[in-house]
Amino acid sequence: GNVSNNGNITGTSDNGTGAVVSGNLSGTGEVSGSTQGAGSGVDITGSVEGGAIRGDSAHGTGTTVSNGSNVTNTTIGGNSSTGTGVEWGSQVTHDNVTISGNATSGTGVHLGDDTTLNNATVSGNTADGTGVSISGNLTSAGSTTVSGNSTGTGSGVDLSGNVTGGSITGNATGTGSGVSVSGSDSTASNTSISGNTANGTGVSISGNLTGAGSTTVSGNATGSGSGVHLNNGTVTGGLVQGDAHDGAGIKVSGNGTINHATVNGTTTNGSGFLVDGTLSQSPDSIVNGAVRPGGTGEAVTRVTPPAEQGRAQMMSQVSRQQQVTSEMGREAIRPQAGYQPAPAPVEMQLCDGDSCQSLTLDAHKASPSSPLSTSVTSPVNRP
Numbered sequence: 001g002n003v004s005n006n007g008n009i010t011g012t013s014d015n016g017t018g019a020v021v022s023g024n025l026s027g028t029g030e031v032s033g034s035t036q037g038a039g040s041g042v043d044i045t046g047s048v049e050g051g052a053i054r055g056d057s058a059h060g061t062g063t064t065v066s067n068g069s070n071v072t073n074t075t076i077g078g079n080s081s082t083g084t085g086v087e088w089g090s091q092v093t094h095d096n097v098t099i100s101g102n103a104t105s106g107t108g109v110h111l112g113d114d115t116t117l118n119n120a121t122v123s124g125n126t127a128d129g130t131g132v133s134i135s136g137n138l139t140s141a142g143s144t145t146v147s148g149n150s151t152g153t154g155s156g157v158d159l160s161g162n163v164t165g166g167s168i169t170g171n172a173t174g175t176g177s178g179v180s181v182s183g184s185d186s187t188a189s190n191t192s193i194s195g196n197t198a199n200g201t202g203v204s205i206s207g208n209l210t211g212a213g214s215t216t217v218s219g220n221a222t223g224s225g226s227g228v229h230l231n232n233g234t235v236t237g238g239l240v241q242g243d244a245h246d247g248a249g250i251k252v253s254g255n256g257t258i259n260h261a262t263v264n265g266t267t268t269n270g271s272g273f274l275v276d277g278t279l280s281q282s283p284d285s286i287v288n289g290a291v292r293p294g295g296t297g298e299a300v301t302r303v304t305p306p307a308e309q310g311r312a313q314m315m316s317q318v319s320r321q322q323q324v325t326s327e328m329g330r331e332a333i334r335p336q337a338g339y340q341p342a343p344a345p346v347e348m349q350l351c352d353g354d355s356c357q358s359l360t361l362d363a364h365k366a367s368p369s370s371p372l373s374t375s376v377t378s379p380v381n382r383p
Contacts, residue, residue, distance in 0.1 A: 005029035005051060015039055018055065022046045030054060040064045041078065048074050061087045062101065071097050082106045085124065090114040105129045108148065112136055117144045127152035131170065134159050140166025155180040156195065164189045172197040177204040184208055188215045198223035202242065206231045211238020211261065221247050227265065230256040237261050248274035262286040268295040276303040
């Protein structure tokens with residue numbers, strides 16, 4: 001039915017849904033719901049015009065805007081500890097909405113598959129989870145903006161889907177990433193993607209990102225962090241810019257690939273372009289590293305040792321092994337305890353004046369102190 005609400009409607013539940021909006025709701029009032037379990041604080045399946053919706057859930061979803069619902073001129077808010085603050089379904093008819101979600105270790109706002117936002121403001125906040133998660137196809141029109149914030153180890157915005165139009169901004173005040181591109185095949189068309197941090201990573205690309213049209217990707221680190229981190233990722237097309245103060249403007253780890261793109265990194269006291277792995281690039285790609293005037297950093301730094309250094313290290317190991325083997329070869333052979341070699345007699349004659357003494361010695365003895373036999377012969381004529 002039709003309900004006009006200019007006051008407050010509140011619902012609670014232990015493990016289910018605190019409040020359900022299944023009809024047509026209008027007015028300036030607020031609808032709030034909460035649940036202590038894994039359910040939804042508020043579930044919208046109908047139409048909402050005006051007012052505000054706020055849902056709270058311990059381990060589930062604060063507010064769920066279900067597929068096919070209608071929301072206009074409304075503020076949608078949701079909070080969850082380990083779940084999702086606001087779950088925004090696909091094919092939701094809307095205009096002029098504000099979406100705000102918060103989660104401690106979960107996701108502040110999750111935008112579902114095939115989502116089109118028109119004049120919408122989306123913000124998500126987290127500590128160790130994800131501020132805003134974009135896992136499907138997001139099309140932004142009008143004045144739509146998407147922003148996410150992380151205060152711990154999480155990501156302000158996680159992009160694993162495709163985006164068209166609008167702007168995406170992520171901030172990380174902890175050690176996480178402002179924006180994380182984790183999709184195996186994500187495309188950004190005519191979109192501005194920016195990530196900011198102090199000691200974390202502005203924009204982390206661990207998947208495959210294709211930039212089309214006027215797409216730009218920029219990351220900024222004001223402390224010891226990296227502006228843009230290409231971590232076993234691939235960038236195809238578009239413009240990527242990373243800026244850092246004491247860290248790396250652009251950092252490449254693992255196996256990084258740049259195809260048909262322009263990638264620029266600048267720093268003050270760190271490295272403009274840091275390669276700590278393997279970088280492959282197409283011939284038409286442009287890669288630059290620079291240091292700001294007055295800075296003490298390096299334009300380009302390659303951490304991976306060159307092949308000849310690795311070869312020298314290997315030859316040094318071989319030389320040391322040969323030395324050990326040689327020393328082992330020169331070591332005297334020590335007979336085992338109880339071993340007695342067979343006698344090896346050597347006959348000798350010691351002459352003094354007109355008499356000679358015959359000695360038979362054992363060659364294995366250290367001295368003639370213990371001869372095998374001794375005999376004295378008659379005098380002999382000496383020449």
